[in-house]
Amino acid sequence: MTAPETESFESLSVESAAVLRQESAWQRVRRNGAVRFGAVALALLIGIAAAAPWLGTVDPSLFDAGSRDLLPGKTGDITTLEGEIIRHTFFMGSDSYGRDIYSRVVFGTRVSLAVGVCAALVALAFGIVFGLSAGYLRWLDGVLMRIMDGIMAIPAILIAIALIAAWRGSLVTVIVAIAIPEIPRVSRLVRALVLTIREEPYVEAAIALGTPPWKIMLAHILPNTVAPLVVQGTFICASAILVEAILSFLGVGLPPDIPTWGNIMAEGRVQFVEYPHNVFFPGIFLAVTVLAVNILGDGLRDTLDPKMAKRV
Numbered sequence: 001m002t003a004p005e006t007e008s009f010e011s012l013s014v015e016s017a018a019v020l021r022q023e024s025a026w027q028r029v030r031r032n033g034a035v036r037f038g039a040v041a042l043a044l045l046i047g048i049a050a051a052a053p054w055l056g057t058v059d060p061s062l063f064d065a066g067s068r069d070l071l072p073g074k075t076g077d078i079t080t081l082e083g084e085i086i087r088h089t090f091f092m093g094s095d096s097y098g099r100d101i102y103s104r105v106v107f108g109t110r111v112s113l114a115v116g117v118c119a120a121l122v123a124l125a126f127g128i129v130f131g132l133s134a135g136y137l138r139w140l141d142g143v144l145m146r147i148m149d150g151i152m153a154i155p156a157i158l159i160a161i162a163l164i165a166a167w168r169g170s171l172v173t174v175i176v177a178i179a180i181p182e183i184p185r186v187s188r189l190v191r192a193l194v195l196t197i198r199e200e201p202y203v204e205a206a207i208a209l210g211t212p213p214w215k216i217m218l219a220h221i222l223p224n225t226v227a228p229l230v231v232q233g234t235f236i237c238a239s240a241i242l243v244e245a246i247l248s249f250l251g252v253g254l255p256p257d258i259p260t261w262g263n264i265m266a267e268g269r270v271q272f273v274e275y276p277h278n279v280f281f282p283g284i285f286l287a288v289t290v291l292a293v294n295i296l297g298d299g300l301r302d303t304l305d306p307k308m309a310k311r312v
Helices: 003-031 033-050 101-136 138-152 156-166 171-197 201-208 213-250 261-268 277-304
Strands: 074-079 085-090
Touching: 033 101, 033 277, 101 138, 101 171, 101 213, 101 261, 101 277, 138 171, 156 171, 156 213, 171 213, 201 213, 213 261, 213 277, 261 277
Parallel strands: none
Antiparallel strands: 074 085
């Protein structure tokens, strides 16, 4: 076999092996029960959030004093924005203001998923930048990691409360306040991966060929951090949804007029003994959402991590 044929055969073998590894990983993902359960549950919640204007029976802000504290399944009156009074069935009951809990829970799905996904994306974006810089540029490592250590030394909930107290409690403020404490964790994860990857032969070859550092980081190092970052992103999303509910429950999150699961539970906690449905239904949605995202993350970790994949 001639030299060109040998090189062609070797490149074909490498490409075939890469395809086989990719197919094997995809098959493991499809075969993993945790991934399927988490993906289906999360898809249903995304569908509820997308179809909230049609699934919600009435505007979540509409109320009537005569329909306060109705039990699930009861019928009462709702005053529309035009002043018209309509008869309405409260599937999940009503709160102390006569608002439909079912509609508020459905619309709250939008807020919770938006906060979780956006906070995860913000944390991953900044964490990747800081982690790549600290792991590859040695002169930046000490400075950036000490800053990250300082942020991690402060409880995440205190950072979020302080930032929201400093600025107005809007959706953007809440997302930023939740994302900032997660940035150091992503940065340290990326840095640890970079410290390992930069010693690989293909990275050393790129350095020897005079490849610019930014191109090495983006083309050779960053693609090899995708799988761990996907898993980390799911856990950040679940944590962000839970922290947003905690902040709203404490009264320092989103304004009370915005229907969120935390706000609904905060308003119903005073009457929990007499009317537990005010807390029960949003709590169930919150628990199912966080559980689905965490199970999806566990399943992805088991299939994408080479060490764990051998056990699947």
